[in-house]
Structure formats: C-alpha cells, structure tokens
Amino acid sequence: MRVVVLGGGYAGLLLTRKLEDRLPADADLVVVDDTGDHLVQHELHRVIRKPSLTDAITIPLTELTDRAEVREDTVTGIDTDAKTVSLGAGGELDYDAAAVCLGAQTAFYDLPGVEEHATPMKRLEHAARARRDFEGVLETGGGTVVVGGAGLSGVQVAGEFAALAREEGVADDVDVVLVDRSADVTPGFPENFRQAVRGELDRLDVTVHTDTAVTAATADAVEFADRDPLGYDQFVWTGGIRGPDALDGDRPDVRGTLELAENTFAVGDAARVVDADGAVVPASAQAAVRATEVAARNLLASLEETDGFDPRLEQWRFESPGWLVSVGNGAVAQLGADILTGKAAEVVKSSVGVAYLAEHGSLRNAIEVVREDVEGAPDLPTLD
Structure with a gap:
C-alpha cells in the first residue's frame, strides 16, 4: 500500500504527521514537495524587514517527519482515474490513496x-x-x-x-x-x-x-x-490566487468530505472547499490546518474494505476561533466578537507563531522568532 501527500505546506505537513501515526506499519508514505522544506507561510512577509528570519521559518521536511519518505520533486500532473502522479524529474508515482496539498499560486x-x-x-x-x-x-x-x-x-x-x-x-x-x-x-x-x-x-x-x-x-x-x-x-x-499547475491552475470544488476523486483528497488552498454547512471555506493557513484531522480519517476510511460499498466519509465543518493580521509592528486580532489592537494583539500574533514553530518546527526556531520581536533579545536563551 502506498499513500502519497503532495506538498509540504501546512496541510501537507500536518496530514503527514497524522498518517505516520495511523497508517499500518507496512504502508509506504511518501511526501512530494518541490523544495523539500516546510515554509511557515504566515511569517513570510516579515522576511522583507527581517531577512534573518529566513532560517527560522524554513525547516527541512526530513526534520519534521518520522517514517515518511520525502521526495524533492515537482508535481506536474495528477491522474485520479489511474491513481498516478507525474513528476518533473520524470516518471510517475502510483498510489492507493493521495492527498493534494499543493497550495495555491498567485493569480494575475x-x-x-x-x-x-x-x-x-x-x-x-x-x-x-x-x-x-x-x-x-x-x-x-x-x-x-x-x-x-x-x-x-x-x-x-x-x-x-x-x-x-x-x-x-x-x-x-x-x-x-x-x-x-x-x-x-x-x-x-x-x-x-x-x-x-x-x-x-x-x-x-x-x-x-x-x-x-x-x-x-x-x-x-x-x-x-x-x-x-x-x-x-x-x-x-497579492491580488488573488489560482490553483496549482498540477491541476491546470484550477481550484476544483470539493465538499466537506474533502474528496476530490476516489481515494484522492484535496486539503488546503489547492481546492475550493464548501464545508458541511454549505459555507465556502477561506483560503488560509488556519483552514488548512483545521481540515487535516477529517482529511486523515477520510483518507484512511477510503482504504478500508467495504464490500463494494462507498466508504463512509465524515463531513468537515470549518469553525474559526478568530483571525490575526500583522501591520508593521502592530497587529489586529479578532477573537470571537472582540477586536484587539496594540500590544494585546501583538502578543496574540506572536504567541500563535511561536506556538506553531515550537510544536511543528523546533524550540530553536521559535526562540529565533521571539528574538526578532523582543527588546533585549540578547538576554534570551541560546540552544547550542
């Protein structure tokens, strides 16, 4: 059995980590990513002002996965009928189940x-x-x-x-x-x-x-x-997004099951998701992360023997605890009906970024992000 995860962004990384724990020990799990690195996308804008953050927000996928094979290659096409993935280096990768987590590209x-x-x-x-x-x-x-x-x-x-x-x-x-x-x-x-x-x-x-x-x-x-x-x-x-080249620039519509085709699922910005309530899910890191639990369960369900019946798939409902945006040294945070600005919003914004890095990157990466934000940063601990 081979399961492939296409893309190592938010959706791809978190889904891979869930599948590593839940797939049978003899199953092959392959992650295909064109850079081989996980980019903490929500911190990317900060590199404009603080280039030193580059290393802190870029983490090799091999450091973040346990049993998955990481292939650095470009996905050029996906044949969901044949269950094959075309790769830029040549050849095809066949699969029993796949998750398309390639993210979106800029639309001009x-x-x-x-x-x-x-x-x-x-x-x-x-x-x-x-x-x-x-x-x-x-x-x-x-x-x-x-x-x-x-x-x-x-x-x-x-x-x-x-x-x-x-x-x-x-x-x-x-x-x-x-x-x-x-x-x-x-x-x-x-x-x-x-x-x-x-x-x-x-x-x-x-x-x-x-x-x-x-x-x-x-x-x-x-x-x-x-x-x-x-x-x-x-x-x-930054005026819009389109689907990945591997999907011919389209963002196909998927329902709350996240099923793109038989044994093939789309998670994150690569698709336009309409959730269990019929609401269009915003293209965001938050949504991509929150979809991975249902995506993992449904992908595993699609691999089970069902005696000719369609597998029973769960419906995902997107529920957001709030939204955050940095504006220079300031920030705006929406938590429920409340809006925070100033230092309170900055604390929330920094906490979210650091928590993500500490959980899915490393404590070293998290400290480097804090070091860029805090006055008196030389007093912060170092990790050697």
Whole structure:
C-alpha cells in the first residue's frame, strides 16, 4: 500500500504527521514537495524587514517527519482515474490513496503587464526580491511602492514596507500605496475587523485606494479602471490566487468530505472547499490546518474494505476561533466578537507563531522568532 501527500505546506505537513501515526506499519508514505522544506507561510512577509528570519521559518521536511519518505520533486500532473502522479524529474508515482496539498499560486488574471512587472509573495525568493527592490528605492532617494491586493497578505506586506521605511528614517521619502478593487481592506471580514485594520494602516501612513481595480501595468506605472495611472518605483502583487499547475491552475470544488476523486483528497488552498454547512471555506493557513484531522480519517476510511460499498466519509465543518493580521509592528486580532489592537494583539500574533514553530518546527526556531520581536533579545536563551 502506498499513500502519497503532495506538498509540504501546512496541510501537507500536518496530514503527514497524522498518517505516520495511523497508517499500518507496512504502508509506504511518501511526501512530494518541490523544495523539500516546510515554509511557515504566515511569517513570510516579515522576511522583507527581517531577512534573518529566513532560517527560522524554513525547516527541512526530513526534520519534521518520522517514517515518511520525502521526495524533492515537482508535481506536474495528477491522474485520479489511474491513481498516478507525474513528476518533473520524470516518471510517475502510483498510489492507493493521495492527498493534494499543493497550495495555491498567485493569480494575475491575465492583466496585461502585471505578472511581468510585479513581485508576488508566495516564496522566500519573492520576499528576498521585495527586500532588494525596496533597498533600490531607498538608494535612489525614495519613491512609491504599490501593493496590489488588500487582503491579509497585502495588508501585511504594505505594513512591512511602511515599518521598514520608518526604521530607516525615510518615511517622508517613501509612499506605500495599497490598492484593491473591493470597497474596503480585508474584504469578507467583519466590519469591526476591517475598521481596525484600516486604523493600523493609517497609523503607518499607508495610502489606501479601495474601489480601485487594476487593469494593467507597465514598467513604471499601474493602470486602473476608474482613475489615472499611478507611477511606481516598486510593485508587489497579492491580488488573488489560482490553483496549482498540477491541476491546470484550477481550484476544483470539493465538499466537506474533502474528496476530490476516489481515494484522492484535496486539503488546503489547492481546492475550493464548501464545508458541511454549505459555507465556502477561506483560503488560509488556519483552514488548512483545521481540515487535516477529517482529511486523515477520510483518507484512511477510503482504504478500508467495504464490500463494494462507498466508504463512509465524515463531513468537515470549518469553525474559526478568530483571525490575526500583522501591520508593521502592530497587529489586529479578532477573537470571537472582540477586536484587539496594540500590544494585546501583538502578543496574540506572536504567541500563535511561536506556538506553531515550537510544536511543528523546533524550540530553536521559535526562540529565533521571539528574538526578532523582543527588546533585549540578547538576554534570551541560546540552544547550542
């Protein structure tokens, strides 16, 4: 028996760890990931301002798994009928059950020039490029940095640029502009959350243009549907997501069972999930993590002998305890109906990141994240 997990992000890693404990000892468990590393994606934006975090938020999958075989390769296609996975290095990998945890990629919506001229924010190299480009803006005396897309990712990226400009003492020379076609920042979230996020952006002097649809980009300007073009010195795009190339860029619809096809499940951002209540689940790390328990149980159920009957699969219901977003050195936290900002929100945000690293990475990684956040960090313990 062979079970394959495609992707080593939040969904892939946590599902793998559950399957390691529950699969029969003689079952082969294979994880395929194009980098071989687990990236703590919710901390990626911070690398723009603090490149030293790179090692703390990047952990080899071989250090996080016990019995699974980790293959560093690119998934180029999935044949759910034949139960095979096509790999970039050549050949195919057959499976008895599979979980597609490949995450989403940046969607550019065929907007002329946007993919060519903008930097996305999905990988470490993207954050490093954004940092280099920002340093280039500073070297020329300042300018305009445009971030397209005011969802959680765009808000966090804009906040990092604004905070970095302040740290470098050039806030008056750099204009950080956040644009979105929706009527407000962080669309889809409660109004009090949106208002708090907008307040944090205002505190950092981030210019926000909502109801502003990007239509195209040139090498030095972003064009809009209903306003004059905006010249820029740096352009970052976080304006949407699409499915992975292995699924031809699609995010297929799956129901609460997470079943994509027979013995094949989709977990995380690679699919558009409609849960047991008929609600569309947001594409987020939180949702990916919370789906893995039902995904593990259903994948194991799909392998059981059922005398010709379809296996009985559970329905997953997404329930969120709240939402968090960093905005420079500040943060906004929604816990139930309550909204936290300032130090209280920062503590919540840091605690979530550190807890994840301590549980799924290492105490060393967690301490390095804290070290970047806390004044007097040299007093923190070291691990040798």
